[in-house]
Amino acid sequence: MQDKHLDLIIEGGWLIDGLGGPRQRADVGVAGERIAAIGDLSGRAATRRLNARGKIVAPGFIDSHGHDDLMFVERPGLEWKTSQGITSVVVGNCGVSGAPAPLPGNTAAALALLGETPLFADMHAYFDTLRTQQPMINVAALVGHANLRLATLADPAATPTPEEQAAMERMLADALDAGAVGFSTGLAYQPGGAAQQDELDGLARVAATRGALHTSHIRNEGDDVEAAVDEVLSVGRNTGCATVLSHHKCMMPRNWGKSRATLANIDRARADGVDVAMDIYPYPGSSTILIPERADSIDEIRITWSVPHPECSGESLGDIAARWGCDKTEAAQRLCPAGAIYFAMDEAEVQRIFQHDCCMVGSDGLPNDAHPHPRLWGSFTRVLGRYVREAELLTLEAAIAKMTSLPARVFGLSGRGQLSVGAWADIVVFDADTVRDQATWESPTLPSVGVEHVLVNGQAVFPATKGMTRPGRILRRETPSA
Ligand SMILES: [Zn+2]
Numbered sequence: 001m002q003d004k005h006l007d008l009i010i011e012g013g014w015l016i017d018g019l020g021g022p023r024q025r026a027d028v029g030v031a032g033e034r035i036a037a038i039g040d041l042s043g044r045a046a047t048r049r050l051n052a053r054g055k056i057v058a059p060g061f062i063d064s065h066g067h068d069d070l071m072f073v074e075r076p077g078l079e080w081k082t083s084q085g086i087t088s089v090v091v092g093n094c095g096v097s098g099a100p101a102p103l104p105g106n107t108a109a110a111l112a113l114l115g116e117t118p119l120f121a122d123m124h125a126y127f128d129t130l131r132t133q134q135p136m137i138n139v140a141a142l143v144g145h146a147n148l149r150l151a152t153l154a155d156p157a158a159t160p161t162p163e164e165q166a167a168m169e170r171m172l173a174d175a176l177d178a179g180a181v182g183f184s185t186g187l188a189y190q191p192g193g194a195a196q197q198d199e200l201d202g203l204a205r206v207a208a209t210r211g212a213l214h215t216s217h218i219r220n221e222g223d224d225v226e227a228a229v230d231e232v233l234s235v236g237r238n239t240g241c242a243t244v245l246s247h248h249k250c251m252m253p254r255n256w257g258k259s260r261a262t263l264a265n266i267d268r269a270r271a272d273g274v275d276v277a278m279d280i281y282p283y284p285g286s287s288t289i290l291i292p293e294r295a296d297s298i299d300e301i302r303i304t305w306s307v308p309h310p311e312c313s314g315e316s317l318g319d320i321a322a323r324w325g326c327d328k329t330e331a332a333q334r335l336c337p338a339g340a341i342y343f344a345m346d347e348a349e350v351q352r353i354f355q356h357d358c359c360m361v362g363s364d365g366l367p368n369d370a371h372p373h374p375r376l377w378g379s380f381t382r383v384l385g386r387y388v389r390e391a392e393l394l395t396l397e398a399a400i401a402k403m404t405s406l407p408a409r410v411f412g413l414s415g416r417g418q419l420s421v422g423a424w425a426d427i428v429v430f431d432a433d434t435v436r437d438q439a440t441w442e443s444p445t446l447p448s449v450g451v452e453h454v455l456v457n458g459q460a461v462f463p464a465t466k467g468m469t470r471p472g473r474i475l476r477r478e479t480p481s482a
Pocket of ligand 1: 093094217246247
């Protein structure tokens with residue numbers, strides 16, 4: 001049999017397979033959208049050769065927690081992803097997604113995180129538009145529980161009637177049939193926070209029967225974090241639905257250290273057979289909409305956007321309040337609708353959570369923010385530069401597995417997250433000695449350094465070139481064939 005023609009050989013690099021195995025010297029051959037050969041390919045012909053001598057060649061990173069739902073339409077270049085080596089993203093997190101659109105008159109503050117594009121009627125329409133637009137990177141989508149409530153409940157702040165619950169479950173089933181990989185809850189926000197256990201169990205049952213999962217921004221990440229983790233674990237226990245705890249953290253100094261208990265509870269659930277994973281972003285500050293009730297309890301809050309006061313983006317709430325001659329709560333009220341960064345986490349605890357077996361990396365990046373949290377541009381390269389090279393928290397191979405094969409397994413993205421013959425050619429080439437984030441709290445949109453080449457389905461997406469095609473695909477949840 002003749003060797004298959006290769007479109008590209010990435011030669012001379014150190015291959016890290018994404019499955020946790022030690023790096024090895026190997027060339028990688030790409031034919032079309034797939035990896036066709038791995039090994040010494042010096043004798044093979046190829047249309048193009050890429051010199052990766054001294055560099056790491058790894059599977060493209062999977063961002064397990066994104067909010068780029070509408071950015072595929074609004075800013076389809078997605079440079080904040082490709083420049084840090086991300087080749088796939090899971091969108092629709094924290095209860096909010098690009099579809100379905102609310103009933104007339106229903107709205108929720110958290111939807112403002114997504115962008116300006118009107119929400120789509122349903123996930124079929126969302127995916128149709130993505131297909132027409134051609135995504136730059138691969139995308140797997142969750143449907144937001146807030147969307148389901150807003151699209152079905154006459155009063156989204158209420159408990160659903162049995163008819164409304166049934167309508168939500170039908171809508172979820174329809175979204176999963178359209179290709180959503182699961183549903184997300186944002187129990188810390190309204191209207192998601194109005195949901196009780198029965199409602200969540202009912203939805204999770206629908207997801208479980210279709211092999212889909214439930215991700216959750218839990219009800220409380222501060223004083224009541226332990227109960228909030230247990231609530232979501234119990235949904236998994238009751239229904240058999242696979243569960244992901246989003247951006248797991250313990251906020252406010254008085255709660256630092258509680259992750260010892262939450263991680264123990266997660267371990268117990270896993271030992272009992274509940275399929276649980278989680279994600280973190282590698283920073284001690286969090287970011288979401290501005291919540292005036294938090295203004296007094298967190299010392300440092302920085303504004304990321306504001307509708308009535310766009311000039312305040314990037315400033316600290318304390319400075320704004322001082323200038324306006326009012327207290328921080330009143331300043332926050334005057335800034336809303338707005339977004340903010342909250343400095344209330346312990347870096348050592350973030351690192352401890354990250355090292356847990358089932359913890360992935362999720363940027364939680366907010367590309368629609370005027371002055372975004374730096375996690376948008378720097379999460380993955382920050383892990384490689386700071387957590388691996390500088391702090392030596394874990395090996396490069398183990399860190400890459402957390403960014404590739406682990407999320408591929410959790411979200412059922414078959415043929416992704418590993419470099420092996422037959423796998424999709426999602427590939428990142430980077431310099432392990434120099435790779436790092438540059439985005440900071442002050443300059444949050446600086447691209448990373450050290451990432452040299454990024455391929456999605458065999459096509460180059462970084463560095464960007466003129467006339468570059470957008471090679472991403474919509475990923476459905478599949479269980480890998482044995
Ligand atoms: Zn969230």
